Amino acid sequence: MAVLSRLEWSHIEVLLAVAELGSLSAAARRLGVTQPTVGRQIGAIEECFGVELFTRLASGMEPTEAAMALLEPARAMREAANKLELTAAGRSETAGGTVRVTTSVFIAHHVMPPVFARLRRLAPEISLELVASDTTENLLFREADIAVRMFRPRQLDVVTRFIGEVELGLFGAKDYLDRAGRPERGDDLLRYDFVGYDREEQLVQGFRQAGFNVDREFFTTRCDNQATYWELVRAGCGLGFGQASIARADPDLEEVPLGFELPRLPIWLTVPDVIRHRPAIRRVWAVLEADLLAIADGSEQR
Amino acid sequence: MAVLSRLEWSHIEVLLAVAELGSLSAAARRLGVTQPTVGRQIGAIEECFGVELFTRLASGMEPTEAAMALLEPARAMREAANKLELTAAGRSETAGGTVRVTTSVFIAHHVMPPVFARLRRLAPEISLELVASDTTENLLFREADIAVRMFRPRQLDVVTRFIGEVELGLFGAKDYLDRAGRPERGDDLLRYDFVGYDREEQLVQGFRQAGFNVDREFFTTRCDNQATYWELVRAGCGLGFGQASIARADPDLEEVPLGFELPRLPIWLTVPDVIRHRPAIRRVWAVLEADLLAIADGSEQR
DNA sequence: CGCCATCCATAAATTTATGCATACCCAATC
DNA sequence: GATTGGGTATGCATAAATTTATGGATGGCG
Structure with missing residues (x-):
């Protein structure tokens, strides 16, 4: 019926x-x-x-x-x-303390810095710690309080919240592209300079999965600080990967069409069940949620 | 998790x-x-x-x-x-035709008349037919198009919609109660005059289930027209049953506490799957829905 | 003081909705 | 004209919600 x-x-x-x-x-x-x-x-x-x-x-x-x-x-x-x-x-009460947030190395570099800046401004009474690590067990061992993950954790005793997805893109400075030339169809992207990370392997692995056999030295400019990384790209040191929504709004930058598809990054917030009611945790969680929602795709709703 | x-x-x-x-x-x-x-x-x-x-x-x-x-x-x-x-x-289109609505005898008497009146006013291009029957198979045999039921039909191939519940009560005219006296605790309600229905057995059965052995003659005044029935009660012919929400708003009436609980009447709308898209059916359905929602308890939402 | 109605909380059984994998369609591109 | 990338529809196994059936607790009433 x-x-x-x-x-x-x-x-x-x-x-x-x-x-x-x-x-x-x-x-x-x-x-x-x-x-x-x-x-x-x-x-x-x-x-x-x-x-x-x-x-x-x-x-x-x-x-x-x-x-x-x-x-x-x-x-x-x-x-x-x-x-x-x-x-x-x-209506939720507020209180100080220290909250440790863990994210993958990639997210820590690409997404978190501006979020943490706003978090400091909005909740100055709370001390923050950012644990960049690709180990997924941090929450269980209580090395961190809140995790920002690119997958949905399947452990027991944790609470998760889907935020959205971040679209990535490859970008270069107009300056640089004027010099090096825009890529033609079928062109070999490897002829360009790339800005990369020093200690992080994710970009290298990404290239390899896409069929390009490169090593760390392939990236002619390297930097582990995301803010600086981005400035290097904007200054024309080479092509670099970043959040598409932000980069597209930058008049100095131009998107470079890729031969392969960049994965979208889904974002999941996670907190251990037993501590999520602590006021400081709730507060950080709320701000993370709001900020990440604004960053994630589909946020034009507000 | x-x-x-x-x-x-x-x-x-x-x-x-x-x-x-x-x-x-x-x-x-x-x-x-x-x-x-x-x-x-x-x-x-x-x-x-x-x-x-x-x-x-x-x-x-x-x-x-x-x-x-x-x-x-x-x-x-x-x-x-x-x-x-x-x-x-x-946005739903409108069209004429005849729509047959079936309800239990009780509902037909107690609830439908004012609804049909409004339906006539709102959709004059549609002819209406009210089938008062306690048989539940009308829809299957296509004796009617829409059914108003006091239970949720379990047949296949029909579409149902829960509306709400109607609360019933026992009422008498202030006039009459002045004459006959208000009931005391433990008082025997049977000493009062009751207004009843002529052909309908439901009230008789209800009394019997509550432990009062009465027959049709017990009701000193009888009438099969709900509107008239209600006027008889208001005129002081005896006590009568009606929708609590309506009766309580009537300054001429007084509620009479009962020794036993009157069942609430849940209301379900039902229409056979195959005809529910016909414009006239949709139209009647929509009006029935709106009106019955307004009648049902919990309708103070609007 | 016991009876009874009403209310909320909890535990199994069943219905319902979701996710996943896949098939399919269309448009753009080479 | 094949191929690729984006979209939508469908079948089925599984997870999640609801219903059903209970028990416990409280307040009104005779």
């Missing part, structure tokens, strides 16, 4: 995401679920209303007129939901 | 219901789910926010200060959701 259930409020959030992003897959990424799930939920809404809300195109989902009419109240709902969430967050 | 998931919008609806009705059970009745479900969802919200939202009393759930602070944005969400639902409903 089919049940034509009352429209669930959660479904409206899904409707919004699909309408705004134009595809089930993109909406699924924003919401941290899979594409079939989003598809089925959209189907349920159309079923419930008896109206076609999207026309299925090869390029994605195009909202019909009916769907457009629903957008305004849906956005009003989101606004109210945000307000509610903020109100709730404001 | 525990997942501290993003707050789901549906949960806010639950929060609202519990805060407004003051108990898990009442909220569950309004939402058409069971009490443990509501309890767990409230738990999940508190978990997510890290704040106690309700103090558990024996008499129910009392909202804490934190919960009160969330009420205003939550109501804003509900308002937006209502607007969205109305917008969506307005």
Whole structure:
């Protein structure tokens, strides 16, 4: 027996995401679920209303007129939901202490520095420690309190929260590209200079997985400080990898089309079950959550 | 592993219901789910926010200060959701035809007449037929298009929608009670005159189940028209049963405490799967839904 | 003071929804 | 015209939620 259930409020959030992003897959990424799930939920809404809300195109989902009419109240709902969430967050008590955050080396370099800067400003009473490590066991051994991971931890006794995904890209200074020339189709990217990391192996491994046999020395300029790394790229020392959303907004930089696909980085926050209620932990968690949400793709919602 | 998931919008609806009705059970009745479900969802919200939202009393759930602070944005969400639902409903095409609605005899007498009146006014292009019958198979044999039932149908190939519950009560005119005297504790209610139905047996059976051995003649005044029935009660012909929410608002009437509990009437809308997309059906369904929602308990939401 | 109704919390059983893998479609590109 | 990359739809095993069925606790009422 089919049940034509009352429209669930959660479904409206899904409707919004699909309408705004134009595809089930993109909406699924924003919401941290899979594409079939989003598809089925959209189907349920159309079923419930008896109206076609999207026309299925090869390029994605195009909202019909009916769907457009629903957008305004849906956005009003989101606004109210945000307000509610903020109100709730404001009710949690605050207190000092030290919070240790662990992330992969890559995330520590590429994502965390500006986040930590804002965290210092927003919660000066809390001391921070950043543990850059690719070991995943830190939380269990209590070497850190909160982990930012690029996968969903499967351990017991931890609490996780999906944040979103960060899109990476390859960028170079306009200056440099003027000198070295823009890449032609089929061109060999290896002829360019690359800015790399000194101690970190991830970039090297990434290149090797893509079929380019390079070693650490391949990167003609190396630096372990992310802020400096980025300045080296902007100064024209060579091509470098960074967050696409940030780099694209930089007028001095130009995106370089890659021959292969860079993985998107999903972000998961994790905290051990037993300590997550401590006020300082809650506070850091809340700020991390907000900042990372703003960084992750699909954050145009606010 | 525990997942501290993003707050789901549906949960806010639950929060609202519990805060407004003051108990898990009442909220569950309004939402058409069971009490443990509501309890767990409230738990999940508190978990997510890290704040106690309700103090558990024996008499129910009392909202804490934190919960009160969330009420205003939550109501804003509900308002937006209502607007969205109305917008969506307005998008369905309209067309004439005849729609047959079947209900139990009891519902046909007690609930439907004013609903049908409004339905006539709102959709004059649709002819209506009311089939009062306690047989549950009408839909299968296609004797009717839409059924209003006091239970959730379990057949295949039909679509159902929970509406809410109607509370019944025993009432008498102030006039009449002045004459006959108010009942004392332990008093025998049978000494009063009762207004009953002529052809309907449900009231008789109800009395028998409550331990009073009465027959049809016990009802000193009888009438098969619900509107007239009610006027007879208001005129002081005796005590009569009716919708509590309506009767309590009537200054001429007084509620008479009963020695036993009257069952609440849950309301389910049902339509066969294959015809529910026909415009006239959709239209009648939408009006029935709106009207019955307004009648059912817990409708103070609008 | 015991009875009874109402309420919440908890434990098994079942329904429901989700994720994964895969097939398929279309457009752009070489 | 094959290939690649992005999208959507579907079948099935699994995980998650709900229902159902209990028990315990409290307050009203005779």
